[in-house]
Amino acid sequence: MRRVYLDHAATTPVDPRVLEAMLPYFRERFGNAGSIHAWGQEARGAIDHAREIVAATIGATPSEIVFTSGATEADNLAILGTALASEGKGHIITTRIEHHAVLEPCRFLESRGFEVTYLPVDRYGLVDPDEVRRAIRPDTILISVMHANNEIGTIEPIEEIGAIAREHGIPFHTDATQTVGILPVHVDALKVDLLSMSAHKRYGPKGVGALYVRQGTPIAPILRGGSQERNRRAGTENVPAIVGFGKAMEIAQEVMAEEAATLTRLRDRFITALLSLGEVTLNGHPTCRLPNNVNVSFKGMDSESILLALDLRGVAASSGSACTSGTLEPSHVLEAIGLPPEIAAGTVRFSMGRATTEEDLDYVVEALSEILELARVR
Amino acid sequence: MRRVYLDHAATTPVDPRVLEAMLPYFRERFGNAGSIHAWGQEARGAIDHAREIVAATIGATPSEIVFTSGATEADNLAILGTALASEGKGHIITTRIEHHAVLEPCRFLESRGFEVTYLPVDRYGLVDPDEVRRAIRPDTILISVMHANNEIGTIEPIEEIGAIAREHGIPFHTDATQTVGILPVHVDALKVDLLSMSAHKRYGPKGVGALYVRQGTPIAPILRGGSQERNRRAGTENVPAIVGFGKAMEIAQEVMAEEAATLTRLRDRFITALLSLGEVTLNGHPTCRLPNNVNVSFKGMDSESILLALDLRGVAASSGSACTSGTLEPSHVLEAIGLPPEIAAGTVRFSMGRATTEEDLDYVVEALSEILELARVR
Numbered sequence: 001m002r003r004v005y006l007d008h009a010a011t012t013p014v015d016p017r018v019l020e021a022m023l024p025y026f027r028e029r030f031g032n033a034g035s036i037h038a039w040g041q042e043a044r045g046a047i048d049h050a051r052e053i054v055a056a057t058i059g060a061t062p063s064e065i066v067f068t069s070g071a072t073e074a075d076n077l078a079i080l081g082t083a084l085a086s087e088g089k090g091h092i093i094t095t096r097i098e099h100h101a102v103l104e105p106c107r108f109l110e111s112r113g114f115e116v117t118y119l120p121v122d123r124y125g126l127v128d129p130d131e132v133r134r135a136i137r138p139d140t141i142l143i144s145v146m147h148a149n150n151e152i153g154t155i156e157p158i159e160e161i162g163a164i165a166r167e168h169g170i171p172f173h174t175d176a177t178q179t180v181g182i183l184p185v186h187v188d189a190l191k192v193d194l195l196s197m198s199a200h201k202r203y204g205p206k207g208v209g210a211l212y213v214r215q216g217t218p219i220a221p222i223l224r225g226g227s228q229e230r231n232r233r234a235g236t237e238n239v240p241a242i243v244g245f246g247k248a249m250e251i252a253q254e255v256m257a258e259e260a261a262t263l264t265r266l267r268d269r270f271i272t273a274l275l276s277l278g279e280v281t282l283n284g285h286p287t288c289r290l291p292n293n294v295n296v297s298f299k300g301m302d303s304e305s306i307l308l309a310l311d312l313r314g315v316a317a318s319s320g321s322a323c324t325s326g327t328l329e330p331s332h333v334l335e336a337i338g339l340p341p342e343i344a345a346g347t348v349r350f351s352m353g354r355a356t357t358e359e360d361l362d363y364v365v366e367a368l369s370e371i372l373e374l375a376r377v378r
Numbered sequence: 379m380r381r382v383y384l385d386h387a388a389t390t391p392v393d394p395r396v397l398e399a400m401l402p403y404f405r406e407r408f409g410n411a412g413s414i415h416a417w418g419q420e421a422r423g424a425i426d427h428a429r430e431i432v433a434a435t436i437g438a439t440p441s442e443i444v445f446t447s448g449a450t451e452a453d454n455l456a457i458l459g460t461a462l463a464s465e466g467k468g469h470i471i472t473t474r475i476e477h478h479a480v481l482e483p484c485r486f487l488e489s490r491g492f493e494v495t496y497l498p499v500d501r502y503g504l505v506d507p508d509e510v511r512r513a514i515r516p517d518t519i520l521i522s523v524m525h526a527n528n529e530i531g532t533i534e535p536i537e538e539i540g541a542i543a544r545e546h547g548i549p550f551h552t553d554a555t556q557t558v559g560i561l562p563v564h565v566d567a568l569k570v571d572l573l574s575m576s577a578h579k580r581y582g583p584k585g586v587g588a589l590y591v592r593q594g595t596p597i598a599p600i601l602r603g604g605s606q607e608r609n610r611r612a613g614t615e616n617v618p619a620i621v622g623f624g625k626a627m628e629i630a631q632e633v634m635a636e637e638a639a640t641l642t643r644l645r646d647r648f649i650t651a652l653l654s655l656g657e658v659t660l661n662g663h664p665t666c667r668l669p670n671n672v673n674v675s676f677k678g679m680d681s682e683s684i685l686l687a688l689d690l691r692g693v694a695a696s697s698g699s700a701c702t703s704g705t706l707e708p709s710h711v712l713e714a715i716g717l718p719p720e721i722a723a724g725t726v727r728f729s730m731g732r733a734t735t736e737e738d739l740d741y742v743v744e745a746l747s748e749i750l751e752l753a754r755v756r
Contacts, residue, residue, distance in 0.1 A: 005417060011410040011614065019404050026397050026583065032389040036685055037694040039383060069447030069585065072603040072613035101603030101612060108602055200614065205404065207447065207585045207616030222600065224486055225450040225479030234479060235450035236389065236578065238585030241619075307414055316415040 003314040004360040008201070008292055009150055009178060009351035010318055014244065015203040021247040022205065025240035033237045034226065043239045050246025054210055057249040058176075058195060059186035066211045066232045067242050071177040074196035074211035075101035077222050077233070078173040082142045082194070083109050084220035090141035095119045095127050096336040097149050099175055101196075103332070106144075119145075124285040125154035125337050133164050140170050147176040147185070147195075151320055151333040151349055152284030153293025155179070162191025171217050177201055177209075178290055181252030182260060193217045199241065203354070204248030208241035255354070263291035263352055266361060270294055270350070273365045277372060283337065283347065294350040297339065298368075301346035301375060309371040310348075315364050318349045381692040382738040386579070386670055387528055387556060387729035388696055392622065393581040399625040400583065403618035411615045412604065421617045428624025432588055435627040436554075436573060437564040444589045444610045445620050449555040452574035452589035453479035455600050455611070456551040460520045460572070461487050462598035468519035473497045473505050474714040475527050477553055479574075481710070484522075497523075502663040503532035503715050511542050518548050525554040525563070525573075529698060529711040529727055530662030531671025533557070540569025549595050555579055555587075556668055559630030560638060571595045577619065581732070582626030586619035633732070641669035641730055644739060648672055648728070651743045655750060661715065661725065672728040675717065676746075679724035679753060687749040688726075693742050696727045 014022075025046060031039030033047050051062040068074045079102060083090070094106055096118045106116045117135045121127050127145055136143075143165045148155045158174055165172035173194035176185055180195075181202035187195055195212040199205055213219055213232065225234030271294055274280050279299035298306060303319035310317055320331040334344040350364070392400075403424060409417030411425050429440040446452045457480060461468070472484055474496045484494045495513045499505050505523055514521075521543045526533045536552050543550035551572035554563055558573075559580035565573055573590040577583055591597055591610065603612030649672055652658050657677035676684060681697035688695055698709040712722040728742070 007410070007413055007415065007417070010413050010418075011408060013406075013408040014404040016405065026392040027394065028391075030389060030391040031694075032385070035385055035388050035694065035696060036682075037385065037689045037696075038692075039385070039694050040388075069451070069616070070613045073447070073601055075603065076601050076612075099603065104602035104612065198614075205618070206614055207619050223451055223454050224482035225453065225477065234454075234482065235448045236576075236584055238447070240583070241585050304414075311415045314416075316409075316413065316417050318413060318415075 001314045002360070002363050004364055005316045006350040006352060006356065006364065007316045007318050008353035009349065011200050011206065012203045012353055014205055015248060015251055017251060018204055018244045018247045022240040022244040025243050033239060034228065043237070046239060046243050047237055050242045053246040053250050054197070057185070057253055058180060058197070058212055059188055060212050061215070063230065064213055064215055066213055066229050067237065068209045068211055068233060069207055069238070070200070070209040071175065071196050071198035072101040074209045075099065075175055076105050077211050077219070078194040078196060079105035079109070079142070079144060080222050081219040082171060082173070083114060084222070085218040086141045089113050089139070091115045091117065091137045091139045092142045092144065093117045093119065093132060093135045093140060094144040095121060095146070097121050097125055097333045098144065098146050099150055099177070102144055102146070102175055121336050123337050124288070125149050125152050125333065126285060126288065127156050127161070129157055129160040129164055132161050136168050136170065140168070142171050142173060144173040144175070147174045147179040148290050149284070149333060150178050151331060152295045152337065153290035154285045155183070155288045155290065158190045158192065166191050181249060182256065182291065184256070187212055187214065194219070199245035199248050202248050202252050205241045205244040208238055208245045210245070259354060260291045266352055266356060266358065267291055267294055269358070270361045270365070273361070274368070277365070277369055281343070283334065283339065292352045296348060297343045298346040298348065298372065299343065301372070303346055303348050305375065306346070306348055306368070306371060310364070310367060313367045315367055319347055320349070379692040380738070380741050382742055383694045384728040384730060384734065384742065385694045385696050386731035387727065389578050389584065390581045390731055392583055393626060393629055395629060396582055396622045396625045400618040400622040403621050411617060412606065421615070424617060424621050425615055428620045431624040431628050432575070435563070435631055436558060436575070436590055437566055438590050439593070441608065442591055442593055444591055444607045445615065446587045446589055446611060447585055447616070448578070448587040449553065449574050449576035450479040452587045453477065453553055454483050455589050455597070456572040456574060457483035457487070457520070457522060458600050459597040460549060461492060462600070463596040464519045467491050467517070469493045469495070469515050469517045470520045470522065471495045471497065471510060471513045471518060472522040473499060473524070475499050475503055475711045476522065476524050477528055477555070480522055480524070480553055499714050501715050502666070503527050503530050503711065504663060504666065505534050505539070507535055507538040507542055510539050514546050514548065518546070520549050520551060522551040522553070525552045525557040526668050527662065527711060528556050529709060530673045530715065531668035532663045533561070533666045533668065536568045536570065544569050559627055560634065560669065562634070565590055565592065572597070577623035577626050580626050580630050583619045583622040586616055586623045588623070637732060638669045644730055644734060644736065645669055645672055647736070648739045648743070651739070652746070655743070655747055659721070661712065661717065670730045674726060675721045676724040676726065676750065677721065679750070681724055681726050683753065684724070684726055684749060688742070688745060691745045693745055697725055698727070
């Protein structure tokens, strides 16, 4: 049986070159980067090198990169760290379609006296920059809008929102987990002050991510202890993972343009084929969309049955995000774009990757055609 | 030149069997454990297996293990998570010799209205359980005392403190980063409710640790987002690292008794040889001491010069902990045991490991003899 992995938005396999780069740091060069001896300095050098690459990937300087255990920690550091650095109160603007790693810290802050505005989105999942502007208050301490949505793939007008934030002198955070390394991301072009990244969504290892913190942006640490990461994130540096993150970003920079073009072509061909199955609708924006994201609703179906039937046929896809699958909550993103619950219930996300082929996608379309036929006969 | 790594308390090389166990999870079995398809289930199964081993290592049940990005996060989760679960105020009892990953969250909480008692220790670094008892107040929400000190190796009377905590119904946390897998650690014998662990101090990978949370112990998450780790720690699970953690604990369980005996023998022989160098004093308790820890002060010397001279001779040792080396602060631990600053200034920690041999230690003694002679001639 063919095996087709179409859940690259959840995680990706580590690139063999990334793993190769990481391997020496598990055993031969295993030092603690905080140690002053040769073993430590070797580790420190490797981290410095990775930090330069990661910084260059987004147009930042190395000192603006704080390595974290992943994008969730980066998002938490951005939101909670900004709140901690404020006077213990203030107003935050975010959107209804953010990842839970942004929404949950916001909800927590609401329970502690902060106020949060959750902006609506249009039917494509787009945030209106004018709504951001209107939501700004004198006590607004942070604006957080994701670069691209992880479920429906819509790319947000970050530059425009960044310009508004800057105009008002308000720190601006974007969760770029789904875009860094797949689309050009430049912190100055986007006018962001805080930006969350992940390695494992881009063929790097799990357990590592970063928060870009523009110089001068007030932020307090959320993990406290040793003086690592210039006192912005305590804990022994995860050297092999950081090295892998650097290598993954280096590779991503090299292949990005061609990869995005290939994925976009595959994506649009796949969308056309899926829509031709009948009673299938596309979610998210048709063009302002991640090159690797396809999110569709199958009318009258429930997504879990589709996913299980696909799984039996060797195909991996997802409903919502991997972080909440297993829970029975409806997707807050599909709700926010106004999808009726009965349509949302039959929604599946396919996310393609570097190894995805036309044949893979043809196989999936055929499998889906079969699954739909079987279900609709019943 | 011989290379002798005597900084195992800072970090250890990954055991080849651990790395072997991890490898498939980078590429072949790379799924996100939150995904419902085959790739995800494979990852989920691997985590479940590792969780069982880690739990068994300390006599816990799997559901009481919360995987974190390391011991710093585990300590932060214990301290801050307990505070968050309280009514926003209360009293914490800890000691002056804790790791910064405990002390810094405590200091932060003090700035937010909590009160913290930092208990003194005796000249060996021992906490007096009676002092713990006397410090208890009606509003005490947590007691946190480390199992063994990372700098001077003193093993604390955790069982007795645990009994006192239990008598008063106060949650009891211990940072067991330096003991799990090297000494027998059983959460019921120790009477602890929260216990921090690390993988990379025991031949496992960096970037993973765990907090044991006894069932019923009130704790709030510090990283918020997805529903991973039963809503106690959000973020995509670091599958290869968790698998490696499990394997490292499995191996530790097997070799522990013999390893501890060998290390103790090496340690005592090494201490004798060091003391014979003249004007050298041992810090920490002579017998209630980690099998792999030797901490000595060289009178009239400064530790940085010794470490650099050792480094030139291929020997890795440390002053203080790796988490703060590079900073110029004197060690808070040496201060707490009452070491005069001029003696503290010449303090070096040697921490042996599985591969350490008598010849290695003889080489280090000889190197030190040379270094001291050169310095004292000058």
